[in-house]
Amino acid sequence: MIDDKTLMEEAQKARGRSYSPYSHFRVGAALLAKSGKLYTGCNIENAAYSATVCAERTAFFKAVSEGEREFEALAIVGGKEGETSDFCAPCGVCRQVIAEFCPKHFKILLGNPEKFEAYTLEALLPFSFTEKDL
Numbered sequence: 001m002i003d004d005k006t007l008m009e010e011a012q013k014a015r016g017r018s019y020s021p022y023s024h025f026r027v028g029a030a031l032l033a034k035s036g037k038l039y040t041g042c043n044i045e046n047a048a049y050s051a052t053v054c055a056e057r058t059a060f061f062k063a064v065s066e067g068e069r070e071f072e073a074l075a076i077v078g079g080k081e082g083e084t085s086d087f088c089a090p091c092g093v094c095r096q097v098i099a100e101f102c103p104k105h106f107k108i109l110l111g112n113p114e115k116f117e118a119y120t121l122e123a124l125l126p127f128s129f130t131e132k133d134l
């Protein structure tokens with residue numbers, strides 16, 4: 001099983017693959033599935049800005065499209081190009097995507113490999129709208 005620090009290091013490595021020529025804001029994510037497999041993602045920008053995809057969704061969509069449905073933890077590392085990553089919280093759309101597949105107690109690690117904190121999905125997205133509401 002991958003530990004929290006290793007997951008943060010994988011997110012940091014994924015950040016290195018960020019394609020962000022417009023915002024120069026580089027984000028990496030590392031998603032650990034219950035199967036034990038790791039899925040990483042980076043933000044991928046586009047000249048038509050709205051076609052951009054965040055690092056977290058890249059990781060989730062890679063995993064789900066490979067058949068994964070259950071997840072253990074997600075690490076996110078982001079920050080401005082040329083700067084050491086500090087703290088990057090997931091955007092609202094990514095929080096909603098996480099809530100589609102993960103329970104309230106799902107662990108989300110934010111910060112950098114040297115200094116990070118664990119949050120629950122519920123702390124980041126209280127009063128979420130999910131399938132139970134339909």
Ligand code: THU
Nearest residue numbers: 023025027043054055089090091
């Ligand atoms: N970004 C992410 O990849 N994840 C987040 O949670 C925050 C924002 C990306 C999207 C865009 O490429 C850049 O950061 C600036 O918004």
